Amino acid sequence: MLRFVRALYNTYRNIDATLLEINPVFKTSDNNILAVDCKMKLDNNALFRHPEYASMRDLHEEDPAEVEASENHLNYVKLDGNVGCMVNGAGLAMATMDIIKLSGGEPANFLDVGGSANAQRVEQGFRIILKMKTLRLFWLIFLAVLFVATVWLRELLMPIKILEIYLFLSLFAYREPMPEKRWNSSNSRV
DSSP states (O other), X not given: OHHHHHHHHHHHHHTTEEEEEEOOEEEXXXXXXXXXXXXXXXXXXXXGGOGGGGGGOOGXXXXXXXXXXXXXXXXXXXXXSSEEEEESSHHHHHHHHHHHHHTTOOBOEEEXXXXXXXXXXXXXXXXXXXXXXTOOEEEEEEEETSSOHHHHHHHHHHHHTTOOSEEEEEEEESSSOOOHHHHHTTTOOO
């Protein structure tokens, strides 16, 4: 069994996996260990080291929203909750999901648009999240340390107009006055 576990670990590392699950594992009467079924997930950021894996990708096995997000360079994972969130930063996304849970809600997704996202990526993020049938609230948090708040606000105003649910927006600016005048003149229902 030790040899099997060691081989499993080496495989996990060598293929840049984020998940390698064997279930069930059988031990035969002659003491051989067999992996009967296996589930693997590869790190998309490491695919450049394994170009041979691209031909093995089966998009029909992946969540369509996650495929769409990856095509638009968004870090997205669909979850089972009813509070959607979009942020700029993975750590901020994790903290937001913790706050949602602590407040009695359930996160519907993990979506990090990154600090260099533009209006097209933000709008695509909106469209992906708004396809969820269970969504009751959408929480946007943008921390203006990596970007200029007025630029982000201008780019947010277009996609926000497509919302038909409640939106909670948190926009934090660093060393910059909050662009309330621009927001108030946008006629957004937030």
